[in-house]
Amino acid sequence: MLDALQFETTLAAYCLPREERRNMSSLYNKMNIHQIRQLAPNIHWEKYFDSLLGIKITDQDEVIVNVPKFLTQLDDLLQRTDKKWRELLQEFNTVVTGQAREEPRWEQCISSLTNSLGISLSSLYVRHHFKGNSKERALEMVDYIHREFMKILDRVEWMDDQTRQRARDKALAIRPYIGYPNELLNNTEIESFYKGLKFVKDDYFSNVQTLRKWSTDLAFGYLRKLNKKGDIEFPAGILQGAFFSSDRPNYLNFGAIGFVIGHEITHGFDDKGRQFDKNGNNVNWWEPETDKSFKERTKCIIEQYGNYTVPENGLKVNGVNTQGENIADNGGIKEAFRAYQEYVKDNGEEPSLPGLKYTPKQLFWISAANIWCGKYRPEVLRLRLQAGSHSPAQFRVIGTVSNLEEFGETFGCPPGSPMRPAKKCSVW
Template identity: 45%
Template sequence: MTHPANTVIKNPTWWRRRTHLERSLLVLFVVSTVIAAALFVSLAVLNFGNHSQFPTHEELRNPEQGLVAGGGSGNAVSGRSVEDEICFDAGCIHTASMILQNLDNTTEPCDDFYQFACGQFRKKFIPDDKTGLSMFSVISDELQEQLRMIVNSPIEKTDIQPILNAKNMYKLCMNESHIEEVGAEPVKQLLKKMGGWPVIEGDSWDMGSFSWLNTVYNYRKEGFSVDYLIDFAVSTDSKNNSARVIELDQAAIAVARDYMIKGLDHPRVKAYFEYMIDIAELFGANRKVATEELRKSLDFEIALANISLPTEERRDPEKLYNRMTIEEMQIKFPTIPWFEYFRQILPPKIEFTIAEPVVVGVPTFISALENLLQQTEKRVVANYMFWRAAASTVSYLPEAFRKKQLKYITAVTGSTEREARWKECSSQAARTVSLATGSLYVQKFFKENAKKKALELVENIREEMYAIIETVDWMDEDTRKAALEKAYAMTAHIAYPDELLDNQKLIDFYAGLEVNSDGTYIDAIYNTTKWGQEYNYGRLREPVNKTDWRSHGRPQIVNAFYSPTENSIQFPAGILQGAFFSEDRPNYMNYGAIGFVIGHEITHGFDDQGRTFDKEGNLRDWWHESTKEKYIEKAKCIIEQYGNYTDSQVKMNLNGINTQGENIADNGGIKEAYRAYVKWVSKNGPEKRLPGLQNYTPQQMFWMSAATTWCSTYRDETLKNRITTGVHSPAEFRVRGPLSNMEDFSKDFNCPSGSPMNPVKKCTVW
């Protein structure tokens, strides 16, 4: 559902925020505890449907832990009353409602646990403005509403400049009539100032004055990307992470390499080409001329894709670390004036010599690019570069441009509408000053106690990673010791850094950035982009602080991260809610959900890429050769397992190589979370069950919670793209894969050996 721009979003009452099912549960409970048994029966019917389909559920209980004694309806548990064993707190009812709404009782857990846990969710209607729905998107939508409250609130005297910037950016973005009035002329004039887009300028374009290098330099001055031919970044030095270094990589092309190399034979490339022509025509080009000229530019971009390294060959960090000085670069790649190139891109305050180190990701790409540029007409290169610059402005232009963009988006994602304008504008405003909006977000919406609880979960789950490292039988002792040291050294960033609440720090950080409410939207975008480039490139001489609050100060994100160069894990406030976490529900739900995520991020430190960094976060080979070989063999099992999965919706096989890091993290993460929960129960005793789900043990609910976090449904085109280019397996395989490798899962659900969720061959790295 979308809201008109002038709608005031109010906080609904607690009761109005409950779903119909939750209200029904509450009413039934309040009526009388005397009819609690009837409530259980009705909920059980809702939950199980035809209960005869689950004849073994009674056998699945774990009487030795005192959770269930006796059979029948399950109302007599451990000889205690029903109310003693069932949790009727608001959080429990809300959680039960969520699980029940997603559950597919017609599927046996041991046949397809993802369908069992998420079958009803998969039937959800995908709104026309979305590429799919997931538990992540559900929380993101709520968070977006909260961000809107921040950036759309009236300006107050107490607002610091960064917050004024966000509010002004939101207003500029929402002022569609002014955007239409300004039109595309400012962009056209800026393109002309930077040398001109040949397809628009026609015969008046001056080929003699064109230089791709000067175009890059002009883009840098005006706030456009400098990455269209060579990707440029200032990053932490992977082999000396106390310092920063210039990094160059292959070009950031507009369409994924896997598609681009297939040319116009692929529908995505065909749609992209049509989009190029559409936008050029709106900027003033003749359509026939644009078709002819931009076809050559498309061929140039296809050539860039062909000289790029495939994703499968970019998984080894060592392979992408090729350190050389500017002087050495000049010898190796002689046609590009490297000292001048860096001088023009880096801020004037940065001093350097020809001895400055540079890390080149793919040297073969630079060499091939030199040849490609020499063999390609200047007009073709210019049309490509100016097309990319023009395309980057479309989202900020009048509706005629945005309609053509939507046409392209529809072709490649399947979504047929844009998201509501307020959503787009609140996101843009929040990105403009993400630290400042993040500060207000945690002050207004984050439950502070969640931070302490999440830290407890992190520590408990990390202990299980220690135990796994200590007990795996394929590691030599020296490598084991180093792995343990790395695990112990891993730092955790939970929710947000305390410095984020210091207004003066925010003011100092955003010094020099000002978004004026009486300006134009496109100018505001240019200014913020230039400010961002100046900040990022200007950090080259800044010492690396692995706990820098600025690097961990974006709490309004529904995600989690592992940094190999920091050897740190990060769980922003945005993910500590919803299906992932709540303080007022049983721990089996939290360990299964956010615990799975926590274990996943911890294990990233020991996946196929993370394992190549030591405890300090430096890229270094600290593995004994024999242990490394055993690790690679175990990872190969994961690669083959996932590579043999076929997504039934789009009839595509997964890429086991590209997804191996995430799959290793999923498999290790769920194991760590489960063991941590079992240990928690051994110390604290069994927990109450959920209403309507009382026939499931807490251990079974752990697995259901883990699966629920991945409930999703996507459009075909979006799913195809994720499988083709993504590093994550589709959601169902993030459940089926790890759980089918877990003996504990099969034991808890009594899955027969050889059943789909309990295959004889299992893959385990950690």
């Protein structure tokens, strides 16, 4: 175990820290096989690509290498390591996640099914449990929220006109996919998707092997095919529970799934997303002055969240690693709130909830906070703080709403109070 630990530790030390993985250009290193062989001469690259892709490679074939130095160091480490494997997965999981016992068998089976046969499982789900009009209602929300994001682009004073136009073009290229594709209802399509997959009764191990091979072939089958661009997907499974229901007041939906929709749209314009243009290419479309303003605004978010301390363990939130998600949260909730005001203009006020003293506007914010209600084991909380890209749930709520004047207004917080501070951060 000590050998295995040392191997993992060495490997981890070779990896580029998360803080240094945000510059997409430095991770985009196009190389041909000849160059890769020089980086890592002891790895059998022909055999590697042949067994993965079933093709013969030539020295001129090109691949993208994220971290070239890693290959060199890995090559060297493999030379110095004898490879014996022991699986003490459960003990490992206990240390990392605090989960002392294995999950019940049915839970393991369901998650194994979700991971491996997701399409057929979804096909059954949408046939039996998805409410027909959810798709239209959700699409309508996307329209309202997308329009608010366009208004933000039109109005932010820190963008020059050229950059603004490029941002507009990119935002207009977004294509939402809501609920499910109609192919999920078509047995012929489903069968052809899983063509060639044969399972054997009573042989789980070989079935898993078959599935892994099939799904690897599927993934590599995308080689040299056109990439789909601009997709944002909201799968059928999220359109339920606290997130969405078509038969409740829409302020609850806008606060919950609306917040998520705005979040995903804004991701295209966070610190990483903005490094890609409307075609999804890693191209810098920012004029220098606007680039500078964006970074100043982002710095405010990094510092705000980096100053949050988690009461349970005294650890600080990593403001750098979580900036992209925080930018998306801040833009997302603002777009959703404004979108709901437009919805009310078009459709009239909705009644508040019986038995509660809250106004519809207040219920919007409560619904937004409600979707992040959860509980972490101490180990998971620590792991998320060290390696996660999302802030812990409580700061996703407090951080975003305290940046919005509209929240303080809705609840009548005194100006300058913790939830309505004078200094607010805003990127979008």
